[in-house]
Every structure is written in structure tokens, then in C-alpha cells.
Amino acid sequence: MFVIPERCKECLFCIEFCPRQVLVKSPHINSKGYHYPMVAPGKENDCVHCQFCSLVCPEMAIYTEEVGA
Ligand code: SF4
Ligand code: SF4
Numbered sequence: 001m002f003v004i005p006e007r008c009k010e011c012l013f014c015i016e017f018c019p020r021q022v023l024v025k026s027p028h029i030n031s032k033g034y035h036y037p038m039v040a041p042g043k044e045n046d047c048v049h050c051q052f053c054s055l056v057c058p059e060m061a062i063y064t065e066e067v068g069a
Helices: 013-017 052-056
Strands: 023-029 035-039
Touching (some): 013 052
């Protein structure tokens, strides 16, 4: 799961729609003042690459890639 922080508008769709609750709001903000998503601590291996997060993101700020694929 990769985030392009500068594109994020903090709509939180990705966090809401992730079926595995992998994502949380980062304590950090981008240059526009938005909290972008990050992987929740301890959930590093929980992403199932369903791609919901990238499909619901209106800003195309998040995408997934299978590690080792
Ligand atoms: S690909 Fe699916 S499981 Fe992984 S972070 Fe996105 S919505 Fe969650
Ligand atoms: S769906 Fe996209 S714009 Fe919305 S919070 Fe997630 S990364 Fe940011």
C-alpha cells in the first residue's frame, strides 16, 4: 500500500472502506494541511490487496502493489 501524501484531501474514504481496517489517519499533514492515511501500527501484514482504497480515492493518492509479485 502506497500513499502519495501531497494528493490526499483527507476525505477518509480509504480508511472507511478498507475491509481489514489497515488504514488510519497519519498524525502528519501534507503541505495543504490534510492528514493523509498510513498503515495502522501492527497492521503491516494485513493488507489483502483488494484495491478498494485505490478505487474509492477521488484523488488517486493511494495504490497497492503486491510485494514480491
Ligand atoms: S488494498 Fe484493501 S486491504 Fe489493502 S489497504 Fe487497501 S482497502 Fe485495505
Ligand atoms: S481516499 Fe484518497 S484523498 Fe481520501 S483520505 Fe484516502 S488517500 Fe486521502
